[in-house]
Amino acid sequence: MLLAFIPTLMAVNRASLQGPELVYRERLIGMISLVQIIRCFSFLLFSMLAACSVNTPAPESVNTVPVSKSWLVHCESSLKPLHEEGKSSKTAYSKGWIAARTPAGHKIMLKGYLEAGFVQVTDVASKDQNWFLDAEQPYAHLRKICRQTMEKRKQGGQFRPGLVRTSRSKTGVYTSFVFDDWSERQPVTRLVVFGDSLSDTGKLRRRLQMAPRQPYWLGRFANGPVWVDYLEVSSGAAVQNHALGGAMAAHRTRMSNEQLSQRIMTSGQFLVTGSITHQIDDYAKNYLKEKQGQPQDMTIGILWAGANDYISKEAFSNSISALLSKPTSEEGYNIVIDRVIDALKEHLLRLRDLGLRRLLVINLPDLGKTPMVLNNLSFKTGADDIDEQERLLLFSTRLSELTRSHNAALDDMVLGIRQSSPDLEIIVADADTILEGALSPDFTKPAMGFDLISNQVTLSGAGVERSYQNRCYAGMSLGVLPSSASICSNAPRAVFWDLVHPTTYFHCWMAYALGNLLHDQGWMAAMPEADEYRAWCELVADAY
Incomplete structure (x- = not known):
């Protein structure tokens, strides 16, 4: 606030101090x-002055997008520390952004165009030829992928997902994306x-x-x-x-x-x-x-x-x-x-x-x-x-x-x-x-x-x-x-x-x-x- x-x-x-x-x-x-x-x-x-879904086929040509011209899907992550007996509990701390990966371990790319600050997704690409994004529930599916990606990392059971965003390589800018052209939408x-x-x-x-x-x-x-x-x-x-x-x-x-x-x-x-x-x-x-x-x-x-x-x-x-x-x-x-x-x-x-x-x-x-x-x-x-x-x-x-x-x-x-x-x-x-x-x-x-x-x-x-x-x-x-x-x-x-x-x-x-x-x-x-x-x-x- x-x-x-x-x-x-x-x-x-406050228990040990009173009044003035x-x-x-x-x-x-x-x-x-x-x-x-x-x-x-x-x-x-x-500093400023110094410089759970079932996979269904995605739209046609989903795996033909040039990777070099796409946005990479990233997952905001935190690691919840193990609770130590007799010590104060702590909340999860940041582990940064992790690239989402298919079950086979391949990165996921989005192809699209910027529209009012959102990436309007037209295609999805991955080197994993056996993986497709659920076209009916793309957001839920990508969050699931983020959870699965984190679970495979060391201490995976302690990872907690945050935002799911897309980013150009090494820009540090993480952008929301929409799938308006994919299927019937809200x-x-x-x-x-x-x-x-x-x-x-x-x-x-x-x-x-x-x-x-x-x-x-x-x-x-x-x-x-x-x-x-x-x-x-x-x-x-x-x-x-x-x-x-x-x-x-x-x-x-x-x-x-x-x-x-x-x-x-x-x-x-x-x-x-x-x-x-x-x-x-x-x-x-x-x-x-x-x-x-x-x-x-x-x-x-x-x-x-x-x-x-x-x-x-x-x-x-x-x-x-x-x-x-x-x-x-x-x-x-x-x-x-x-x-x-x-x-x-x-x-x-x-x-x-x-x-x-x-x-x-x-x-x-x-x-x-x-x-x-x-x-x-x-x-x-x-x-x-x-x-x-x-x-x-x-x-x-x-x-x-x-x-x-x-x-x-x-x-x-x-x-x-x-x-x-x-x-x-x-x-x-x-x-x-x-x-x-x-x-x-x-x-x-x-x-x-x-x-x-x-x-x-x-x-x-x-x-x-x-x-x-x-x-x-x-x-x-x-x-x-x-x-x-x-x-x-x-x-x-x-x-x-x-x-x-x-x-x-x-x-x-x-x-x-x-x-x-x-x-x-x-x-x-x-x-x-x-x-x-x-x-x-x-x-x-x-x-x-």
Whole structure:
């Protein structure tokens, strides 16, 4: 969800510290981290300135493609370390990209042409004359091939597959591919995603080469695949993902109450991650040839952003307190929400103007129910006699109010776009309801299967009592600094991975909800039955 959340993502032994000593130590850790992050930003700037299917025959001439003029199929891979008794569990770590190989050990080549950043496949080639790609389920078949390729490597049973992409030799650029010309297809064959760390599938990691690191999985801000990964696999649609961890919906705006440390931190973040505007600019410039948009009837544009514009202020007492305690002021959330919603509207209209006619925008889950609440030190109420738990409950309440206001304004904005652009299909996905379903077993049927007991924390004060789910990973921010902090024992069924990001198991259900919504809209095929899908989510979460 963000990169600028560094100071509050620090692990602290809260049981041994209290009052001013605890505040001092957390601020000290935050400042040490700040210095290291600034050094990393400086280095980055200098670096940038220095230069299960049954095989059926594929289309005719499948084995006549010149290998030298084709794209090679690659599999993103990670290796899950063996668990050592008595030691903290760890997540899988990257092993890079591995060339997919047929059962006989031959590489697989794709022949085609670039279309709006996707390789439109016309033929498939391999020196293995006895191998053919399943023309009815090409995505599923290639993922199967990736799994089989990894299983044949040393420690094969510990390998975990990520993305399946194609690449020109030695370019280091891995591209999504589509099979529109092969067989009868779904109404939509490609998804183009814009957003922040909730959707990032490794772009920030590839850019920074430093975060997020283990125990975060392959550059995802989670302990395994994120919703984009799950939806790509379950839907069979190709994904072009521009989402970048830390990105904001609106342009960076300096506030009058900013301290120097905040200005350096937030400006540094924006320099690296930018806003959604930068993602769409890149998409328009580098992916759309001769100002031609995506094939309109085959593509969905997905936008999920806005959280960073609010919670990036949490690390600084003056900013978060002004945002939440004075909602109608220039720096209060009513004004900030207007700015964020205006920016989101601008992004959606820009995507429309670039040729997209099917758009999905996702609202915010309740920020007041995240583990950020339980670990907050920065929010000030102005009252000297307020109890600590009462302070946190008030912080939670204000964040929930902000979330509801944002989501209501988003609905109104989308309704206005529908009315002014009747040729545009645009829908809103309710992430808040999805989170509510995860946190309330009786709220949704069938039950999603989260463990809500192990990480539960209850706050009470002023006659109010509320339960929250704490974070699973209690280590240093984004794995940047060494840490001996442990991962919770129920990680495969926990709701939240860190202070603001959900676990891979939640992401799996997020993808299910989005897939059902897209099916109801008539854009994609039906998702599996809930029980079957839950078994798949459990299988993946246990493996990663």
